[in-house]
Amino acid sequence: MNFVIVTGMSGAGKSSAINCFEDMGYYCVDNLPPTLIKSFAELIVSQQNKLSKVVLGIDTRGGSLFADLFTSLNELQKSGHTYEIVFFDCSDAELIKRFKETRRLHPLARSERIEEGIERERRILREIKEKANHIIDTSYMLPKDTRGVLYKIYCEDKAFDSLMITIVSFGFKYGIPIDADLVFDVRFAPNPYYIPEMRPHTGNESIVSDYVMQFEVSQTFLTKLQDMIAFLIPNFKKEGKNQLVIAIGCTGGKHRSVTLANALYDYLQNEGHTVIKQHRDIEKDSKRGK
Known part of the structure; x- marks a missing residue:
């Protein structure tokens, strides 16, 4: 089974992306602790009506649990499964604007400035971004643009233009x-x-x-x-x-x-x-x- 791992910067559009995947017929689980990925895969495979299209939303809201991601993905591969990573990015200026407009707190800056949370999150996500199969920058994108990009990759089976x-x-x-x-x-x-x-x-x-x-x-x-x-x-x-x-x-x-x-x-x-x-x-x- 192939799993699609959706991750990226907070505020870059991961939640909207997961909604798009659901509309395209994927079974989606958001904010799953990485340590449970292998167990979740075993559960899915054990079902009589096997799911063939699964999306896992993984982000830094899991705190220290996020550090277990690569260990869990390696175990997933050893079990015979495959995965691909879709990373959602966005410029710092646009992320700050979005957080201010929605008046939401950045998950890594509860008592600090938004800029500090963004900087900390970029450091945490640097390695997974480097290993991502697709990097989608949403700085200028509307939700409909995100939907179009994902539909092109996962429904029309067209090669993704990384730029x-x-x-x-x-x-x-x-x-x-x-x-x-x-x-x-x-x-x-x-x-x-x-x-x-x-x-x-x-x-x-x-x-x-x-x-x-x-x-x-x-x-x-x-x-x-x-x-x-x-x-x-x-x-x-x-x-x-x-x-x-x-x-x-x-x-x-x-x-x-x-x-x-x-x-x-x-x-x-x-x-x-x-x-x-x-x-x-x-x-x-x-x-x-x-």
């Missing part, structure tokens, strides 16, 4: 995304903001996107950008990178950056990459150029 690519459109007037790996300035493209009938619309609408992309300078930039990203992706993977954030900015983050971010997103999706997008500033009201 999660996030495309962010933004407005320079609101600041560059602090976690961006690559930043591109598209303020050179003709600006729809100065055409009154286009001003209230966004790059998500054809009236704006068609205008931006009709110019040779926009088309040439997109072609060169696609070529460069196609070159970089395999090299990033060789270095073990699992999250790539590409930020595309114009003045206000509503017209040009959105149009070109959408175009790059479509290209990467068609190429089979794992990619999500976020239009960070598209809803922000502004009286200046977009």
